[in-house]
Amino acid sequence: MTRSELVEYVQALVIALGLALFIIVFIAQAFVVQGSSMEPTLHDGERLLVDKLTYRFREPARGEIVVFKYPADPSHRYIKRIVGLPGDKIYLSHGVLYINDIPIEENYTKEPAANDFWPVTVPEGHYFLLGDNRNNSEDSRYPDVGFVPRQYLIGRAIFVFWPLPKLGIVRVPDLAAQLR
Secondary structure, eight states: OOHHHHHHHHHHHHHHHHHHHHIIIIIEEEEEOOSSTTTTTSOTTOEEEEEOSGGGTSOOOTTOEEEEEOTTOTTSEEEEEEEEOTTOEEEEETTEEEETTEEEOOTTSSSOOSSOEEEEEOOTTEEEEEOSSGGGOOOTTSTTTOSEEGGGEEEEEEEEEESGGGOEEOOOOOHHHHTO
């Protein structure tokens, strides 16, 4: 191998690493689901592509599944569904989610929540997140998660790429339509 070939390989490697770093920081990143809190929608060990670009141009939407920094320890990452936007009144009663006093049909949950959750109002700049497996999810109902600040949202789950039989787009229910 000549010196010019070696320089060419090193340049190609540096460009590839720089491009990969740019993509991971600003555009998209892989994420591994850990635990059962998002069942039946997502399962332990599934690998997702998380879109980090969209929220630079628009606000997060109700119903989207997001990866976020765990408020009690921001070095950890969690994944949950956005159900409450800033200003929303949220509560659970007899297994039914209410947003602004309107009962929400949720065909994506594993089962109804066993415990009620008293009404709270989501503060400005924050979101209320719930796992789809309501009876096995550490989410905004608990003080160590609570309302999640906007700046803690990393991105939205858009695509399952592993295991191959689960390959596909992460569906987002139109919860907003139920509130009209």
